[in-house]
Amino acid sequence: MGVRVTYRRRTSYNTRSNKIRKVKTPGGRVVVQYPNKKTSASTCADSNLNVVLNGLKRIRPTKLKQLSRRQRTVSRPYGGVLSAGALKNRIIRAFLVEEVKIVKQIKK
Structure with a gap:
């Protein structure tokens, strides 16, 4: 037109x-x-993983604030911030670090 x-x-x-x-x-x-502006999907906060987070709405930040907590996040530690894979890696890494500390104590 x-x-x-x-x-x-x-x-x-x-x-x-x-x-x-x-x-x-x-x-x-x-x-x-x-x-409305196009919205991009939320991505994992882990710097080396650029994974789209599942279970979250593609929505503008102002509208996101209006949603209830249940709709904004995923019910998991770091849900809505880290992907499941990134969280799994963090847990495993923390566990292994603790194991190394215990082994060092035993060797002393």
């Missing part, structure tokens, strides 16, 4: 936060709609 429309918000620049969509109303007018 090559129809000229006016922005409904403050800025009149085509920025990332000010994208518009032209829509024809049933009355025949062409108006501006502001689509």
